[in-house]
Amino acid sequence: MSSALALGLGSQGHEFFLYNPTLSKAQSLKGQLKKAQLWQGQDFEAVVLGFKPQKLTEAMSDLSAIVTPQTLIISLLAGVKLEKLQTLFHSRVLRLMPNLAIAENKGVCLWSSLLEAQENRFWQTTLNSLGFAPQVEERELDLYTLHAGCSPAYLYFLIQEMKDLAQQSGGDPALAAKILTLSLQGALDKLKGDEDFQGLITQVASKGGVTEATLKHWNESGAIASGLKAGLERIQQLS
Ligand SMILES: NC(=O)c1ccc[n+]([C@@H]2O[C@H](COP(=O)([O-])OP(=O)(O)OC[C@H]3O[C@@H](n4cnc5c(N)ncnc54)[C@H](OP(=O)(O)O)[C@@H]3O)[C@@H](O)[C@H]2O)c1
Incomplete structure (x- = not known):
């Protein structure tokens, strides 16, 4: 994710100074950026924390030696x-949820900060270049982690499940994946986010039909709702 941000x-x-415990990863990113060097002790203004939240304590021992009160922490x-x-x-801190x-500058990057108004204005302009970048309250940043950060994986999971179903049923998984990807692109292409989603579902799921059978099963089992709740609970555990 830190590569995507860079x-x-x-x-x-x-200008980026790159560090990763696996050197080849930093070298590979360097090759994709115009102004980048491997970090070898150079001064920097801000540091992006891009490791897993569980690694924070371990990473702190390295970071505490190089971060000063003037360094901006971008987490x-x-x-x-x-x-x-x-x-x-x-230090001064800024949190991103991209x-x-x-x-590709077509993403979503929610953000929250404890910075002064002038610095927030700078970051609003900077982050706008990534796509849709609203500043939100921190409790919303956590809530919308599922919507911004996790949702692509939820979609890929559904595609993988339907691809597997095609294979198990004697179909061609590659063709199934292509059909799914193009169908979803077509379905999402014109959406702006303010549509009547229940109405759109009804347009597809005719009474007594195939779509309705699947949706009824998902609703009755509660698997989707409880899976999303598990995601929210995990955010609380990480905090
Ligand atoms: N993936 C997403 O879609 C997404 C969305 C929103 C937010 N996030 C957040 O972004 C962060 C990174 O997630 P990710 O999915 O990009 O994880 P990832 O692919 O596992 O990348 C984590 C990177 O951190 C490096 N690392 C490990 N220990 C380090 C240390 N002590 N100092 C510096 N770097 C260290 C790892 O290097 P090695 O490979 O050498 O161990 C690895 O390159 C997480 O905090 C996550 O919550 C991710």
Whole structure:
């Protein structure tokens, strides 16, 4: 995700110093950015935290030696609160909740900060280049982690399940994946997000039909609702 952020912001002239425990990953990203070097102790203004939230304590031991109160901490860590980051680093902090499409400047990047208004205005302009980038309250950042960060994987999961179903039923999984991808692109292409989604479902799911049978099963089993709830609970555990 930190690579996606660097690629998305790369066209704005920022200079990146790259560090990753697996050197080849940093080298590969360097090759994709115009102004980038491997980090070898150079001074920097901001540091992007792009490791897993569970690694925060481990990473702190390295970071505490190089972060100063002037360093801006930009955190991608799901669930980890601004206040916790501020207490740990004694620095200014900004939290982002993006998705991978920011690499192509077509993503969503929710953000929340403890910065002054002037700095927030700078970050609003900067993050707008990634796609849709509303500043939200921190509790909303956590709530919409499922909508912004996780939702692409939810969609890919559905595609994978339907691809597997095609294979198990004697179909061609590659053709199934193509049919699904194009069908979903067609279905999503003109949406703006303010549509009557229940109405759209009714247009497809005719009474007593095939679609209705699947949706009825999902509703009655409660599997989708409880799976989403498990995601929300995980965010609370990570904070
Ligand atoms: N994936 C998403 O769609 C998504 C969406 C929103 C937010 N996020 C957030 O973004 C963060 C990264 O997620 P990800 O999916 O990109 O994870 P990832 O693919 O596992 O990448 C994590 C990276 O952190 C590196 N790393 C491990 N320990 C480190 C350390 N001590 N210092 C510096 N780098 C270290 C890892 O290097 P090695 O490979 O060498 O171990 C790896 O390259 C997470 O906090 C997650 O909550 C992700």
